[in-house]
Amino acid sequence: xxxxxxxxxxxxxxxxxxxxxxxxxxxxxxxxxxxxxxxxxxxxxxxxxxxxxxxxxxxxxxxxxxxxxxxxxxxxxxxxxxxxxxxxxxxxxxxxxxxxxxxxxxxxxxxxxxxxxxxxxxxxxxxxxxxxxxxxxxxxxxxxxxxxxxxxxxxxxxxxxxxxxxxxxxxxxxxxxxxxxxxxxxxxxxxxxxxxxxxxxxxxxxxxxxxxxxxxxxxxxxxxxxxxxxxxxxxxxxxxxxxxxxxxxxxxxxxxxxxxxxxxxxxxxxxxxxxxxxxxxxxxxxxxxxxxxxxxxxxxxxxxxxxxxxxxxxxxxxxxxxxxxxxxxxxxxxxxxxxxxxxxxxxxxxxxx
Amino acid sequence: xxxxxxxxxxxxxxxxxxxxxxxxxxxxxxxxxxxxxxxxxxxxxxxxxxxxxxxxxxxxxxxxxxxxxxxxxxxxxxxxxxxxxxxxxxxxxxxxxxxxxxxxxxxxxxxxxxxxxxxxxxxxxxxxxxxxxxxxxxxxxxxxxxxxxxxxxxxxxxxxxxxxxxxxxxxxxxxxxxxxxxxxxxxxxxxxxxxxxxxxxxxxxxxxxxxxxxxxxxxxxxxxxxxxxxxxxxxxxxxxxxxxxxxxxxxxxxxxxxxxxxxxxxxxxxxxxxxxxxxxxxxxxxxxxxxxxxxxxxxxxxxxxxxxxxxxxxxxxxxxxxxxxxxxxxxxxxxxxxxxxxxxxxxxxxxxxxxxxxxxxxxxxxxxxxxxx
Amino acid sequence: xxxxxxxxxxxxxxxxxxxxxxxxxxxxxxxxxxxxxxxxxxxxxxxxxxxxxxxxxxxxxxxxxxxxxxxxxxxxxxxxxxxxxxxxxxxxxxxxxxxxxxxxxxxxxxxxxxxxxxxxxxxxxxxxxxxxxxxxxxxxxxxxxxxxxxxxx
Numbered sequence: 099x100x101x102x103x104x105x106x107x108x109x110x111x112x113x114x115x116x117x118x119x120x121x122x123x124x125x126x127x128x129x130x131x132x133x134x135x136x137x138x139x140x141x142x143x144x145x146x147x148x149x150x151x152x153x154x155x156x157x158x159x160x161x162x163x164x165x166x167x168x169x170x171x172x173x174x175x176x177x178x179x180x181x182x183x184x185x186x187x188x189x190x191x192x193x194x195x196x197x198x199x200x201x202x203x204x205x206x207x208x209x210x211x212x213x214x215x216x217x218x219x220x221x222x223x224x225x226x227x228x229x230x231x232x233x234x235x236x237x238x239x240x241x242x243x244x245x246x247x248x249x250x251x252x253x254x255x256x257x258x259x260x261x262x263x264x265x266x267x268x269x270x271x272x273x274x275x276x277x278x279x280x281x282x283x284x285x286x287x288x289x290x291x292x293x294x295x296x297x298x299x300x301x302x303x304x305x306x307x308x309x310x311x312x313x314x315x316x317x318x319x320x321x322x323x324x325x326x327x328x329x330x331x332x333x334x335x336x337x338x339x340x341x342x343x344x345x346x347x348x349x350x351x352x353x354x355x356x357x358x359x360x361x362x363x364x365x366x367x368x369x370x371x372x373x374x375x376x377x378x379x380x381x382x383x384x385x386x387x388x389x390x391x392x393x394x395x396x397x398x399x400x401x402x403x404x405x406x407x408x409x410x411x412x413x414x415x416x417x418x419x420x421x422x423x424x425x426x427x428x429x430x431x432x433x434x435x436x437x438x439x440x441x442x443x444x445x446x447x448x449x450x451x
Numbered sequence: 452x453x454x455x456x457x458x459x460x461x462x463x464x465x466x467x468x469x470x471x472x473x474x475x476x477x478x479x480x481x482x483x484x485x486x487x488x489x490x491x492x493x494x495x496x497x498x499x500x501x502x503x504x505x506x507x508x509x510x511x512x513x514x515x516x517x518x519x520x521x522x523x524x525x526x527x528x529x530x531x532x533x534x535x536x537x538x539x540x541x542x543x544x545x546x547x548x549x550x551x552x553x554x555x556x557x558x559x560x561x562x563x564x565x566x567x568x569x570x571x572x573x574x575x576x577x578x579x580x581x582x583x584x585x586x587x588x589x590x591x592x593x594x595x596x597x598x599x600x601x602x603x604x605x606x607x608x609x610x611x612x613x614x615x616x617x618x619x620x621x622x623x624x625x626x627x628x629x630x631x632x633x634x635x636x637x638x639x640x641x642x643x644x645x646x647x648x649x650x651x652x653x654x655x656x657x658x659x660x661x662x663x664x665x666x667x668x669x670x671x672x673x674x675x676x677x678x679x680x681x682x683x684x685x686x687x688x689x690x691x692x693x694x695x696x697x698x699x700x701x702x703x704x705x706x707x708x709x710x711x712x713x714x715x716x717x718x719x720x721x722x723x724x725x726x727x728x729x730x731x732x733x734x735x736x737x738x739x740x741x742x743x744x745x746x747x748x749x750x751x752x753x754x755x756x757x758x759x760x761x762x763x764x765x766x767x768x769x770x771x772x773x774x775x776x777x778x779x780x781x782x783x784x785x786x787x788x789x790x791x792x793x794x795x796x797x798x799x800x801x802x803x804x805x806x807x808x809x810x811x812x813x814x815x816x817x818x819x820x821x822x823x824x
Numbered sequence: 825x826x827x828x829x830x831x832x833x834x835x836x837x838x839x840x841x842x843x844x845x846x847x848x849x850x851x852x853x854x855x856x857x858x859x860x861x862x863x864x865x866x867x868x869x870x871x872x873x874x875x876x877x878x879x880x881x882x883x884x885x886x887x888x889x890x891x892x893x894x895x896x897x898x899x900x901x902x903x904x905x906x907x908x909x910x911x912x913x914x915x916x917x918x919x920x921x922x923x924x925x926x927x928x929x930x931x932x933x934x935x936x937x938x939x940x941x942x943x944x945x946x947x948x949x950x951x952x953x954x955x956x957x958x959x960x961x962x963x964x965x966x967x968x969x970x971x972x973x974x975x976x977x
Binding site: 499500503505507508512668670671672673675684685686691754755756757758760767769771773782784786790791793794795798823 | 846847848849850852876877878879880882884885893895899902906926927928930931932935939953954955956963964973974976
């Protein structure tokens with residue numbers, strides 16, 4: 099097996115230069131920088147991808163002038179947003195108004211840290227991996243509610259309330275569908291879940307209940323991130339722009355970016371838990387575990403494309419229809435599914451390749 | 452000065468929101484004052500006049516040929532049919548004998564305009580409900596009709612092809628072939644529209660049972676066009692008061708009885724099919740003849756009152772001319788379909804939610820310059 | 825029903841009506857203002873006439889008189905009749921509203937009030953429709969003058 103052992107080499111090099119404590123701190127700073135870069139690049143790339151995919155569905159071309167095939171388009175937009183005036187209202191609660199975007203960004207970054215890109219590229223591999231993920235995504239709601247309330251704007255508050263209700267409801271379904279898969283693996287730790295999938299992807303191992311869990315997860319995940327068809331709260335044809343009406347410039351960019359990163363995270367979690375994460379199909383490139391990054395990104399991108407496809411095809415659900423879907427349909431299906439999966443595991447009916 | 456609305460019975464849990472005049476969902480400059488309680492609408496009051504250009508006053512000083520040019524700024528999506536209304540009123544008053552060729556071409560162009568208007572309506576309807584891609588598909592087909600219009604009439608939006616006495620110039624030699632190509636192309640596209648939007652379960656849930664209008668209310672509020680027909684009220688002017696070459700063709704009236712937004716949607720889709728059928732019946736048999744009857748340069752209608760009704764894409768347009776024998780009308784009144792259709796908005800939107808209001812307004816298909824004149 | 829039959833039927837309801845068919849395609853009925861509402865209710869409710877569709881309500885400035893012209897149609901019998909009412913009081917013209925008979929009259933009568941200044945009794949919400957609340961004058965009257973907004977040829 100070819101192992102590049104990058105982290106070992108860097109650790110040894112640094113230990114030769116300074117004391118243990120300093121090495122730990124320097125490593126942590128390096129890892130933080132790497133993840134911030136991943137975050138920024140992923141955000142930039144996803145925004146452009148969304149625009150090109152939308153254009154493809156709508157029989158037009160999309161941005162392809164700035165840079166090769168438009169790759170620098172989002173950079174240009176980011177520079178424009180940086181130079182915009184940060185308008186704030188006088189009566190807004192200054193502290194909370196400035197704090198709100200950071201909640202969503204921080205929760206997105208923390209979730210990113212737990213996802214395994216490949217065997218060694220895994221920042222934070224704690225033994226309660228999935229539980230940590232679900233808990234972190236709940237913190238993002240605070241940012242939305244704070245943003246809407248502190249703007250001191252009637253429409254922003256309505257938008258924030260609706261968005262908060264929607265996110266809280268669908269977190270349940272996300273959590274329960276992930277728990278369905280934990281019933282098979284028996285462990286919450288993400289790296290062990292991937293090891294478990296060397297006998298076949300979980301969606302194959304769990305067959306029927308796993309497929310149901312995957313579908314529920316995709317629906318709830320789309321609703322969690324406030325994307326169409328569940329984007330009534332920020333619908334352009336409705337009242338204003340929802341909870342981020344009063345934000346402009348960089349703060350608006352944070353909310354906007356966080357939405358795309360959340361979409362990436364939902365797809366990444368689905369790829370990790372249902373489709374084998376960084377494992378290659380049928381173990382083709384098992385001897386080069388570093389290629390896992392490529393497989394992981396490929397699977398995630400397919401699911402991201404699926405979410406974009408939803409957005410540009412379906413009409414929007416009304417707010418009460420959204421909540422009816424969750425509480426009357428998805429939640430009972432989820433609960434029955436868990437029981438079904440438990441029965442399957444108990445009777446040893448899972449498929450093992 | 453802002454229009455102040457004084458609410459005397461204003462409960463404390465209701466609040467008051469302004470929708471428009473710049474708003475993506477009100478098609479044109481319409482301001483709606485909504486009184487809402489949570490998500491439920493209690494009262495809708497439209498505020499009009501943002502695009503009022505006093506067309507009726509201008510008509511009292513203009514000649515009849517000039518008046519035709521004012522009409523296609525009213526409902527610009529059915530521009531040809533509006534022109535036809537005034538031309539027919541003048542020609543009937545002067546008792547001119549209009550050649551068959553003119554009548555057939557007027558009907559074909561009128562039906563093409565109707566299809567173009569409904570294509571735009573469909574695109575915008577999807578966009579209002581959230582399916583953002585339909586806008587492009589609707590416009591792609593409308594562009595084909597606009598290109599035909601540009602070649603024959605000279606303009607894409609405000610055509611002014613009809614003049615009192617006939618057509619301004621004869622049709623372009625490519626006209627027949629291009630219209631046939633368009634009909635063949637569009638017949639493959641309408642099923643695509645159905646697959647994308649009509650059969651979609653989310654769309655149906657947004658539209659069925661929303662904004663119900665009963666037949667008695669439709670007649671009392673003066674609803675016409677697809678809005679009236681979706682409630683079971685047979686109001687097609689082409690059937691009850693036929694004009695031009697309509698009595699030479701056979702077509703069905705698109706009627707439904709439920710009266711909700713889904714019914715209004717289906718009526719318009721069916722109208723597109725019917726218009727295609729009318730065009731097919733006429734396009735191969737355009738009679739030879741003159742394209743214009745010569746009138747005096749200065750048209751003076753005999754003393755009297757004249758009323759002409761036509762069916763635009765929105766409903767029944769009426770032109771009421773009172774003439775005292777001079778070269779300008781004494782009084783000219785346009786009875787616009789959007790005006791009556793807007794008046795029933797308060798009746799059907801109360802008790803529903805804001806999302807329902809957007810869907811209802813999209814199916815009422817209002818063009819505000821038509822209402823404000 | 826033909827115009828003659830209509831004329832015979834309606835003439836029996838109220839004596840002071842005037843009928844004419846000259847210079848028009850339809851039967852015109854001229855009614856004094858005090859009988860307007862009664863005539864309109866009868867026209868709608870009588871099963872032989874059943875005029876349930878008010879398709880055009882126009883204000884007209886006849887020179888000395890200010891009036892309103894109603895075009896009525898029946899959706900069952902498909903006949904059309906025109907009712908005209910006029911008043912010589914140009915300072916304060918008042919008629920009865922027909923909103924309780926046909927709901928479409930609400931907006932149409934507001935428009936007539938906006939452009940001609942004619943008031944309607946029992947109207948639920950009589951205020952200007954197109955022009956702003958503080959506009960002075962009634963533009964569609966023949967004696968309206970406005971140097972900034974009117975361009976005469």
